Structure formats: structure tokens, C-alpha cells
Amino acid sequence: MLYLILEQALNGLQYGLMLFLLAAGLTLVFGIMDLINLAHGSLYMIGAFLAAAFYQWLGSFFPALFLAIIATALIGVILERLLYRRLQGMSHLSQVLATFALILIANETIKIIFGAQPLMIGMPASLSGPVELVTDELYYPAYRLLIIAVGLVVAVGLYVLVNRTRIGMWMRAGASNPQMAAVMGVRIKPLFTFVFALGAALCALAGALLGPLLAVSVGMGESILIPAFEVIVIGGIGSMRGALVGSLLVGMIDTVGRLLLTFGLKLVVDGSTAATLGPTLASMMVSLLMVAVLFFRPQGLFPARG
Amino acid sequence: MIKKTCVALACSTLLAGTALAADSIKVGMMTTLSGPGAGLGIDIRDGFNLALKHLDGKIGGLNTEVITADDAQNPETAKQITERFVKRDKVDIATGVVFSNLMLAVGPAFFASETFYISANAGPSQYAGAECNPFFFNVAWQNDNLHEAMGKHVQDKGYKKVALIAPNYPAGKDALTGFKRFYQGAVAEEVYTKLGQLDYAAEIAQIRASGADALYIFLPGGMGINFIKQYSQSGMLKRTPLFAPGFSGDEDVVKAVGPAMEGTFNTSHWYREMDNPVNQRFVADFQKDFGRLPTLYASQGYDAAMLMDAAVKAVGGKIEDKAAFGKALATVKAPSTRGEYRFGNNHYPIQAYYLREVVKNADGSVSNKFVGKVMDEHVDAYAKDCKM
Numbered sequence: 171m172l173y174l175i176l177e178q179a180l181n182g183l184q185y186g187l188m189l190f191l192l193a194a195g196l197t198l199v200f201g202i203m204d205l206i207n208l209a210h211g212s213l214y215m216i217g218a219f220l221a222a223a224f225y226q227w228l229g230s231f232f233p234a235l236f237l238a239i240i241a242t243a244l245i246g247v248i249l250e251r252l253l254y255r256r257l258q259g260m261s262h263l264s265q266v267l268a269t270f271a272l273i274l275i276a277n278e279t280i281k282i283i284f285g286a287q288p289l290m291i292g293m294p295a296s297l298s299g300p301v302e303l304v305t306d307e308l309y310y311p312a313y314r315l316l317i318i319a320v321g322l323v324v325a326v327g328l329y330v331l332v333n334r335t336r337i338g339m340w341m342r343a344g345a346s347n348p349q350m351a352a353v354m355g356v357r358i359k360p361l362f363t364f365v366f367a368l369g370a371a372l373c374a375l376a377g378a379l380l381g382p383l384l385a386v387s388v389g390m391g392e393s394i395l396i397p398a399f400e401v402i403v404i405g406g407i408g409s410m411r412g413a414l415v416g417s418l419l420v421g422m423i424d425t426v427g428r429l430l431l432t433f434g435l436k437l438v439v440d441g442s443t444a445a446t447l448g449p450t451l452a453s454m455m456v457s458l459l460m461v462a463v464l465f466f467r468p469q470g471l472f473p474a475r476g
Numbered sequence: 477m478i479k480k481t482c483v484a485l486a487c488s489t490l491l492a493g494t495a496l497a498a499d500s501i502k503v504g505m506m507t508t509l510s511g512p513g514a515g516l517g518i519d520i521r522d523g524f525n526l527a528l529k530h531l532d533g534k535i536g537g538l539n540t541e542v543i544t545a546d547d548a549q550n551p552e553t554a555k556q557i558t559e560r561f562v563k564r565d566k567v568d569i570a571t572g573v574v575f576s577n578l579m580l581a582v583g584p585a586f587f588a589s590e591t592f593y594i595s596a597n598a599g600p601s602q603y604a605g606a607e608c609n610p611f612f613f614n615v616a617w618q619n620d621n622l623h624e625a626m627g628k629h630v631q632d633k634g635y636k637k638v639a640l641i642a643p644n645y646p647a648g649k650d651a652l653t654g655f656k657r658f659y660q661g662a663v664a665e666e667v668y669t670k671l672g673q674l675d676y677a678a679e680i681a682q683i684r685a686s687g688a689d690a691l692y693i694f695l696p697g698g699m700g701i702n703f704i705k706q707y708s709q710s711g712m713l714k715r716t717p718l719f720a721p722g723f724s725g726d727e728d729v730v731k732a733v734g735p736a737m738e739g740t741f742n743t744s745h746w747y748r749e750m751d752n753p754v755n756q757r758f759v760a761d762f763q764k765d766f767g768r769l770p771t772l773y774a775s776q777g778y779d780a781a782m783l784m785d786a787a788v789k790a791v792g793g794k795i796e797d798k799a800a801f802g803k804a805l806a807t808v809k810a811p812s813t814r815g816e817y818r819f820g821n822n823h824y825p826i827q828a829y830y831l832r833e834v835v836k837n838a839d840g841s842v843s844n845k846f847v848g849k850v851m852d853e854h855v856d857a858y859a860k861d862c863k864m
Binding site: 278292314 | 509510511512514515518644665666667668669670672674675677678681682684685697698701702705706709710711728729731732733734735736768
């Protein structure tokens with residue numbers, strides 16, 4: 171039982187870190203550019219499809235991952251220049267409408283290019299099996315350990331970038347007052363392009379890393395967009411620290427909560443009722459947490475400003 | 477969203493209404509062409525269109541117009557399209573719906589307007605039992621059938637402690653009920669997951685802890701792909717073999733999961749290597765035209781068109797005589813990719829079910845291979861409630 175909980179904690183960590191990759195981009199774009207980007211999930215899908223395409227072309231995972239990140243960042247740059255730049259300063263409703271349209275366009279374009287059948291990304295053979303963490307008790311897929319490692323490295327990297335570098339300082343300045351930052355000599359437009367491309371690259375990283383675990387299919391972006399939004403609402407919109415804490419919270423509640431709730435219910439009601447009731451309640455818990463946060467602390471757990 | 481294909485030049489007579497023109501037939505093809513379930517609908521449509529091509533574009537020798545529409549897997553959209561089909565387009569016959577919840581939403585409108593419906597996939601228990609309808613036919617199976625066949629196979633193989641997993645929605649519970657109708661052993665663990673769940677690590681750990689000797693999954697579409705990828709990677713596939721209905725084991729899923737899928741078993745009423753001329757032509761031409769291996773969905777789309785063709789021919793093109801046409805649909809011997817089947821009293825097939833295994837081919841790719849017959853002349857559990 172202890173090992174089962176431990177394994178679930180690892181799963182929660184892994185899911186949380188992947189959510190963080192998405193939520194970080196979402197919260198950066200929202201916090202710094204004041205832009206609601208519903209099509210963030212589409213960049214994730216594009217990243218995964220490109221990784222699958224490169225994988226089928228090269229037959230090797232890591233080069234495909236690398237190329238997919240570059241290509242998606244480039245797509246991000248083009249989108250920012252052509253579309254998002256114009257959406258800045260518009261009302262949030264217009265942004266929601268425009269980026270929702272972009273989701274539909276992205277889904278249909280992907281379907282025209284790659285077809286409606288889901289694609290396959292193979293994982294590196296050396297990572298395809300389980301690792302024995304505790305003899306005979308705890309096996310954990312090696313590939314999921316890699317995801318955890320990458321997630322942690324990116325989290326640290328983003329922290330250093332935002333808090334310890336010049337670009338990070340400009341980003342923070344641009345976030346709190348773009349006009350003032352521009353007057354003080356920060357070139358805001360290239361900065362925004364950089365931020366958007368960074369968000370797109372993080373999406374592609376998440377999409378490509380999850381490709382071997384999840385179905386690479388049209389519409390995959392929407393299924394992860396909702397948890398990503400829940401994360402940034404819980405963590406505080408625009409806050410990087412909030413995104414990290416929120417992601418881990420959501421990840422843990424979703425996996426460990428599901429397990430503990432089912433076990434707990436089995437003590438109270440009979441087995442089959444618990445098996446039905448447990449997952450139903452567990453899927454509500456993240457939403458309940460979000461409602462609670464909105465009620466008691468509407469600015470989120472770690473508000474970006476003030 | 478509606479695409480009209482006028483196969484012959486009789487468009488002007490079509491506009492005059494079907495009551496007068498027995499030389500033409502209008503087919504409403506509403507299926508899921510966008511969203512996560514699109515792969516299934518596209519296969520049904522492509523299979524149907526391939527059959528139409530083999531019939532030289534004419535169903536039963538009549539000028540044929542097929543109106544294709546996308547229901548987007550949304551019951552509201554499906555209802556609107558159905559209204560259009562029966563009121564404006566006045567289709568003679570309709571087909572294509574993939575998902576049972578949509579079928580139940582649109583069925584009443586088709587039946588009230590006395591439009592024949594040939595389901596190429598959705599086989600809800602309601603329309604097989606007490607609510608069976610003279611205007612409803614299903615060329616594929618009743619929803620429970622593939623699960624029942626796998627339940628029987630797992631039982632026959634002597635597994636004693638099987639874990640079950642399905643999404644927490646009506647079809648998920650029906651699926652496991654169908655499985656348990658023929659599997660009599662102990663249930664190690666019965667897990668219901670959130671519909672559309674992405675990560676199954678928690679459930680996989682639970683199945684491992686339960687000490688099950690086999691696993692049965694019903695996780696349609698992307699859920700199954702996610703699960704099988706993660707299950708194989710956890711190293712569990714070698715310890716606890718995986719059994720699934722054909723929906724989670726056909727070429728669309730195999731293509732997405734890849735070599736990790738090797739060694740899983742699934743049940744279907746059709747398999748690719750079936751040795752009959754209709755099937756061989758279907759498989760060869762499908763691969764030639766669409767560049768991919770056909771799935772059971774494509775075979776069902778093909779069979780739906782073939783049934784329409786045979787029935788129209790049987791009544792000599794007089795489709796306006798609804799009683800005679802309905803009788804022809806129910807009794808005619810239509811060519812089929814699965815060889816032979818016949819309808820029971822509820823217009824659902826009485827047929828054989830087979831076991832397939834995903835194997836590695838000589839060239840390193842993976843695909844389904846026929847293993848053996850599991851059931852013969854199987855009648856669904858609801859037919860006895862149908863008073864027809």
C-alpha cells in the first residue's frame with residue numbers, strides 16, 4: 171500500500187510537471203502580454219504532430235523532439251507576428267473569439283495534413299521498460315522518470331531565466347508596465363515575440379514528451395487545455411511560481427486523490443459502489459479546489475502583482 | 477458542412493420528389509468526420525463510398541445521390557442534420573452514425589418519418605430489445621456482442637481472476653456487463669475511469685496490486701490508445717495479458733500505438749484475411765484507394781451499402797413500397813465482407829465472432845492476425861424482448 175501511494179505520488183509529480191510546461195507558457199503570455207490564448211493547446215498538438223512526423227522521418231526520438239521544438243517555436247513566432255500582435259490591447263472577449271477560431275483552424279489543418287487517424291511516436295528503446303526502484307515492490311517506467319527529470323530541469327531553468335537574467339528582468343518590467351518599460355529602453359515587441367516563442371517551445375516539449383504516452387490525435391490540445399487553465403487560476407494568473415505550485419497540486423490531487431478516495435470509500439461502502447463513486451468524486455476535486463480558491467482567494471494562491 | 481454528390485445526371489428528377497421517381501434513391505450519410513472520433517466516421521464513409529464505386533455509383537441500379545454530413549459527435553448537431561435529411565432532403569434511407577448516444581437521439585425522427593435507417597456501427601440495446609423498430613437495421617453488431625465474445629474466450633482459456641476497466645458512462649458499464657455475461661470467473665478489480673482520461677498510471681498500479689491474471693479493457697478511441705501505450709510501457713503486458721474488443725484493437729489503434737501493441741488480443745465479427753471474394757476485393761481496393769489498412773468500421777460501411785443495393789434490387793427498385801422494401805432489407809442475402817450473416821427478429825445480425833491477435837510482420841510492422849472462431853450463430857441478449 172505504501173509503495174502504491176509512492177508510485178502514485180511519482181505519477182502525480184510527472185503529470186503535474188507536464189501540466190507546468192503548458193501552464194508556464196499560458197501564464198507567461200497572459201501575464202506579460204495580457205493575452206488570453208485559448209489556442210495554447212493547439213500549439214501543444216502541433217508540437218506533438220511535428221514530433222511524430224519527424225520521428226517517422228528520422229526514426230529516432232531525441233532528434234525528432236529537438237526539431238519539433240524548433241519548428242513549433244518558429245510557428246509561434248509567425249503566429250505572434252501575424253495575429254497575436256494585433257490582438258493585444260483588444261478586449262479579452264475578442265481574444266477568446268479569435269483564439270477559439272484558431273483552435274478550429276489548427277484542428278482542421280492538422281486533419282488535412284496528417285489525416286484523422288492518430289499517429290505514433292515510439293520512445294527510445296533504452297527507456298521503454300520499467301525500472302526497479304525498490305526490489306520486487308516498486309517498478310516505475312523509465313520513460314516517466316525522464317519526463318520528471320526534464321520537467322524539473324525546465325522548472326529550474328525558467329526560474330533562473332525570469333529571476334536571474336536580463337531578459338527575465340525585461341519580461342518582468344514588460345509585465346508590470348509595458349509603456350514605462352518601453353520608455354526606459356526595453357524593446358517590447360521583440361520581447362513579446364520571444365515570450366510567445368518560448369511558450370510555444372514549452373508546448374512542443376510537452377506534446378512531444380507525452381507523445382509516446384498519449385494518443386497523438388486531433389483535438390488532443392483541448393483535453394489538456396482545461397486542466398492547464400485550472401492550474402493558472404489556482405496558482406494566480408501571470409505568476410510562474412503559482413503555475414508550478416498549481417500544476418503540482420492539480421497533478422497530485424488527480425492521481426493520489428483518485429487512489430485514496432477509492433480506497434477510503436471502500437471502507438465505507440461496498441466495492442463496486444466505491445469503484446464507481448471514487449473516480450466520479452476524484453474528477454470533481456480539482457474543480458472543487460478551483461472553486462474554493464476563487465471563493466477565498468480570487469487572485470490565486472500566488473498572485474503575480476500586488 | 478453538407479456536400480452533395482450527384483452521381484448521375486438525374487438531379488432534376490430528384491428535386492421533383494422521391495414519391496414519383498422510382499429511378500433514383502437518396503442516401504443520407506451522417507457520420508462523425510471531425511473531432512476525436514473522426515477516424516471511425518471517416519472509415520465508415522470511405523468503406524461506404526468504396527462499395528458505391530464497386531456498384532458503379534448506383535445502388536440497386538438506381539441513380540444514387542449521397543448527402544454527406546458531419547455530426548461532429550454532437551447529439552444536437554446530429555438532430556439538426558436529421559431534421560434536414562427527413563424534411564428538406566427527403567432521403568429514402570440513411571446510415572453512418574458511429575456513437576450510440578447519437579443514434580438514440582436521432583432514431584425517433586427517422587422512424588416517425590418512416591425513413592429506413594441502416595446502422596453501420598451504433599447498435600444500442602434499446603433498439604435491439606423492447607424499442608426495436610421496423611425501420612431500424614444494424615449491419616454490424618449489437619453493442620454487447622464483441623464484449624460477450626471476449627468474455628467467452630477468456631472463460632474458455634481458463635483465466636480465473638480478471639481485472640476490468642471501462643470509462644464511467646453507460647456504454648462502459650454495458651460493455652463490462654456484456655463481458656461478464658460469458659465470463660464466469662472472479663473479478664480481481666473493476667475500475668471505472670473518467671471519460672476522456674489521459675493518464676492511466678494510477679489504474680495500472682491498481683491492476684498490478686490486484687494480482688489479476690488477465691485484463692479486459694473497453695476504452696474506445698484515444699482513451700484506449702493512451703491506456704495501451706502506458707500499459708505496455710509499465711512492463712505489465714508481459715505479466716498480465718490484455719484483451720479488448722475490436723474497437724481497441726483495430727488498425728487505427730495499432731497504427732497509433734505501434735510495436736508496443738504486439739501480443740494483445742481482440743474480438744471482431746470480421747477479420748482482414750477472410751477468405752471470400754467480396755472481402756478480398758474490399759481489402760485490396762481499400763488499401764489501393766486510401767493507402768491504409770481497412771478497419772472493422774470500414775467493412776461495416778461497405779456492408780451497409782451492399783445491403784441497400786441487394787434490397788433495392790430485390791424489390792425491383794420500388795422503394796416507395798415501404799412494407800416490401802423493409803421486408804427485403806430484413807430477408808435479402810446481401811454480399812458481405814464477413815461472408816455470411818442474417819438478421820434476427822430485431823434486425824440485428826446473427827453471426828460468428830472471431831479472435832484476432834496483434835502480431836509483428838516480417839517487415840517489422842504490426843497488424844492484426846486471425847486466430848480462430850469464438851462464437852457461431854450468436855444472437856444478442858435483447859432480441860427476446862423485441863416484439864417484431
